[in-house]
Amino acid sequence: MNGYGYRLGAIGIVTTFFIIIFSTVLMPMVIFKPKTTTSANDYTVENKTGDPIRGRRIYIREGCFYCHTQFTRLQDREYGPLVKAGDFNYETPHQLGTERTGPDLTNEGNKYSAEWQKAHLIQPRALKPGSIMPSFSYLSEHDMNDLVVYLQTLGNKREVKAYVQPPDEYLPTTLTGQELLKNKHVNTSGDAEANAGRGIYTQDCAGCHGLDGRGNGPNSISLTKKPSNFTRPFFKQYSDEMWFYRISEGVVGTRMPRWNLTLSEEQRWYLVAYLKTLQKDVEETVDDLSQVNKPEQIKLPKLSNQQYEPHHGGH
Amino acid sequence: MSNLLDKFLSREEGSASRNFLLSAVWWSLWGMGAGLFAAMEFSNPDLVHNIPQFSMPHLRMWHVNAVAIGWLSMGYVSSIFYMVPNLCKTKLYSERLGNFTMWAWNLVMVAAMGTLLNGNTEGREYAELGAILDVLVVIALCSVTFNIVMTVAHRKVQKLYVSLWYFLGSLFWFPLVYIIGQRTFVALPGLNDAIVGWFYGHNILGMWFTTVGVGMMYYLIPRFTQAPLYSHGLSMLGFWGIALFYAPTGTHHITQSPVPEWLKAIAIISSIFLLVPVLTVLTNFFMTMKGKWQMVVTDLPLRFAATSCIFYLITCTQGPFQATRWVNWYLHFTQWVVGHAHLALLGTFSFILTSAIYYMLPRLTGREWQSQGLIRAHYWLKFLGFGLMMTSLTIAGLVQSAGWAMGIPVDQWVITLVPYWFLRSISGVMIVTGQCLFAYNIYQTLFGAASAPESPPKGKLKEVAA
Numbered sequence: 001m002n003g004y005g006y007r008l009g010a011i012g013i014v015t016t017f018f019i020i021i022f023s024t025v026l027m028p029m030v031i032f033k034p035k036t037t038t039s040a041n042d043y044t045v046e047n048k049t050g051d052p053i054r055g056r057r058i059y060i061r062e063g064c065f066y067c068h069t070q071f072t073r074l075q076d077r078e079y080g081p082l083v084k085a086g087d088f089n090y091e092t093p094h095q096l097g098t099e100r101t102g103p104d105l106t107n108e109g110n111k112y113s114a115e116w117q118k119a120h121l122i123q124p125r126a127l128k129p130g131s132i133m134p135s136f137s138y139l140s141e142h143d144m145n146d147l148v149v150y151l152q153t154l155g156n157k158r159e160v161k162a163y164v165q166p167p168d169e170y171l172p173t174t175l176t177g178q179e180l181l182k183n184k185h186v187n188t189s190g191d192a193e194a195n196a197g198r199g200i201y202t203q204d205c206a207g208c209h210g211l212d213g214r215g216n217g218p219n220s221i222s223l224t225k226k227p228s229n230f231t232r233p234f235f236k237q238y239s240d241e242m243w244f245y246r247i248s249e250g251v252v253g254t255r256m257p258r259w260n261l262t263l264s265e266e267q268r269w270y271l272v273a274y275l276k277t278l279q280k281d282v283e284e285t286v287d288d289l290s291q292v293n294k295p296e297q298i299k300l301p302k303l304s305n306q307q308y309e310p311h312h313g314g315h
Numbered sequence: 316m317s318n319l320l321d322k323f324l325s326r327e328e329g330s331a332s333r334n335f336l337l338s339a340v341w342w343s344l345w346g347m348g349a350g351l352f353a354a355m356e357f358s359n360p361d362l363v364h365n366i367p368q369f370s371m372p373h374l375r376m377w378h379v380n381a382v383a384i385g386w387l388s389m390g391y392v393s394s395i396f397y398m399v400p401n402l403c404k405t406k407l408y409s410e411r412l413g414n415f416t417m418w419a420w421n422l423v424m425v426a427a428m429g430t431l432l433n434g435n436t437e438g439r440e441y442a443e444l445g446a447i448l449d450v451l452v453v454i455a456l457c458s459v460t461f462n463i464v465m466t467v468a469h470r471k472v473q474k475l476y477v478s479l480w481y482f483l484g485s486l487f488w489f490p491l492v493y494i495i496g497q498r499t500f501v502a503l504p505g506l507n508d509a510i511v512g513w514f515y516g517h518n519i520l521g522m523w524f525t526t527v528g529v530g531m532m533y534y535l536i537p538r539f540t541q542a543p544l545y546s547h548g549l550s551m552l553g554f555w556g557i558a559l560f561y562a563p564t565g566t567h568h569i570t571q572s573p574v575p576e577w578l579k580a581i582a583i584i585s586s587i588f589l590l591v592p593v594l595t596v597l598t599n600f601f602m603t604m605k606g607k608w609q610m611v612v613t614d615l616p617l618r619f620a621a622t623s624c625i626f627y628l629i630t631c632t633q634g635p636f637q638a639t640r641w642v643n644w645y646l647h648f649t650q651w652v653v654g655h656a657h658l659a660l661l662g663t664f665s666f667i668l669t670s671a672i673y674y675m676l677p678r679l680t681g682r683e684w685q686s687q688g689l690i691r692a693h694y695w696l697k698f699l700g701f702g703l704m705m706t707s708l709t710i711a712g713l714v715q716s717a718g719w720a721m722g723i724p725v726d727q728w729v730i731t732l733v734p735y736w737f738l739r740s741i742s743g744v745m746i747v748t749g750q751c752l753f754a755y756n757i758y759q760t761l762f763g764a765a766s767a768p769e770s771p772p773k774g775k776l777k778e779v780a781a
Binding site for chain 2: 009010013014016017020021023024025028029032033034044061062063064065066067069071073074075076077078083084085087088089091092093094095096098099100101102103124125128129130131132133134135136137138224225252253254
């Protein structure tokens with residue numbers, strides 16, 4: 001073995017080591033400068049209220065980023081718009097996070113009311129049964145308010161351009177979607193069609209979603225994940241295809257079944273026509289047990305054994 | 316005055332290594348205990364109420380820092396202080412400087428406990444320590460480097476054994492990585508902060524825990540098996556392979572964030588290339604062990620070392636596989652990754668450090684281990700406890716992956732994880748019990764009535780010729 005050969009290799013590799021540090025640490029600082037987007041929140045400059053900046057420091061102090069991430073990915077459908085590189089320009093230290101024990105907070109702002117957020121910080125399990133988030137009841141009133149203000153700024157500047165979309169196979173962009181539309185003979189905006197859909201709704205959906213679509217059917221009491229309230233203005237943005245997809249494939253993780261196993265395509269389109277009529281400008285909330293639709297007592301006539309089994313015997 | 320100086324900054328041979336070793340074990344109890352406490356809060360979130368110091372995120376910060384900077388790093392410095400003079404057939408350059416470093420390091424740990432549990436953090440994962448502590452850590456690391464470089468410069472043997480390459484390499488680049496990675500005095504914009512952060516977050520593992528740990532394996536395995544190392548050529552290939560491929564892998568932690576694609580590509584490719592040095596290193600160990608595997612039955616330190624090698628194989632085949640885009644798409648953000656991190660730091664490097672401590676302590680103090688039974692109990696508690704932890708975290712991770720991938724709201728599947736949190740708490744109890752038995756054994760060995768202070772080491776624990 002000759003040492004000289006090693007020495008040459010060693011010099012080569014130490015040089016490479018520094019080139020690597022240069023190219024993966026220093027070079028990105030110089031050439032990767034994303035342009036700040038309009039959706040970025042500036043947490044570096046103290047503004048007059050000063051609250052969210054202090055709230056962000058409390059977010060860091062309490063180590064929220066160990067369980068909550070702050071970047072949405074393509075597959076995170078329920079966490080709102082995707083992030084762009086420029087959104088993070090004011091985020092020092094970054095709060096991207098690396099592990100999610102709880103939900104992503106990228107677009108948490110205004111998802112819930114400030115009162116809800118505060119109550120949730122004080123006792124998470126009161127609002128989200130089964131949650132394992134620690135209680136932050138030890139935070140002072142001042143700290144807690146600032147933290148909530150910070151949470152409400154998350155993603156507040158991200159404009160929603162694309163709304164909830166069904167999977168591609170329900171859209172006219174694919175062959176299956178075109179086939180689906182070709183077979184659709186129901187005018188989903190018509191009154192007669194909506195009326196036809198109401199019959200199907202009363203029979204199949206009202207048990208959970210309630211007679212007036214407020215999610216207050218008799219079954220709703222026993223369900224952990226409550227049925228949707230169709231009076232929410234949110235549902236106004238649902239396209240016909242989105243309604244059709246939801247009815248057809250159900251909702252994973254809830255008791256909402258796949259109605260494509262039971263209802264024909266035509267029946268489902270009628271149902272879409274009816275569901276589109278239920279939205280109100282302000283959500284009608286159900287906050288009292290007395291408001292839950294109670295099943296009507298069914299009065300059956302008293303039947304004798306003979307009446308009950310009319311074909312019994314030797315007729 | 317000089318008496319006091321000799322007491323606290325002793326010049327006695329091996330004292331720096333011994334003091335570092337004892338500090339490491341001391342902080343391991345705190346660190347692992349905090350981990351167990353945090354794990355119990357997962358299965359019972361209302362375990363403590365209104366005490367900010369015991370809030371889960373604060374415990375997690377302290378757990379990570381205590382086991383990484385306290386237990387593992389201090390144990391590593393202890394091993395380096397013991398192994399390097401032995402390999403160079405000389406004395407440590409300055410025991411006094413070594414002991415000074417030990418005090419500085421312990422000061423950092425005490426301050427870290429005080430600050431992190433109160434949430435005084437920089438908010439950067441794995442770089443939570445405040446500015447003053449960062450400076451202290453760098454001073455401590457540099458004085459260790461200086462001490463070791465001077466020891467090697469005064470060596471009595473010409474040839475550098477491969478362990479020395481690993482130790483010198485680590486001590487050269489780890490202070491560098493630490494200084495770059497802390498970002499204490501710079502404020503980079505968000506994503507650049509993340510890029511540098513993960514360069515550091517991954518390389519504290521790759522260029523410190525891995526390289527020193529592998530160096531320790533190279534030292535210990537030939538000594539335990541009394542067999543020459545299988546191949547010195549392979550060992551060099553492994554060393555330079557790690558040096559070459561580890562540095563740029565950090566960005567694989569954020570492959571789904573909007574950082575530049577070329578950076579992700581470099582990170583993923585070099586993560587896969589890491590299989591080369593890993594398999595080289597392990598081939599070398601397993602070929603050295605060839606025909607000697609029955610020794611793990613009787614030789615307990617070797618059993619720890621061999622287990623560590625096998626965990627190293629598992630963790631390093633998991634790693635490149637997780638770094639690839641599609642697997643990362645599915646597994647990222649879940650407890651699977653937490654399991655992987657524990658496999659590396661607890662399974663691999665904690666085991667090799669334990670093995671080294673079992674080897675070094677009798678040679679440093681001249682006392683034999685008080686109880687072989689406690690060593691056995693420590694091994695089985697730690698091994699089975701870790702197996703349980705790994706299994707529960709991996710399954711929990713797969714449940715979470717399915718949840719994220721299918722877009723199911725968290726509050727619907729969070730209750731399905733309860734059994735796995737519970738199992739993890741049980742595994743934590745086992746691991747912490749094992750570590751307490753270990754500490755008790757050390758205490759009994761050093762101060763117990765039965766240990767004869769003057770008795771020279773006997774049996775198979777022969778003193779390595781100095």
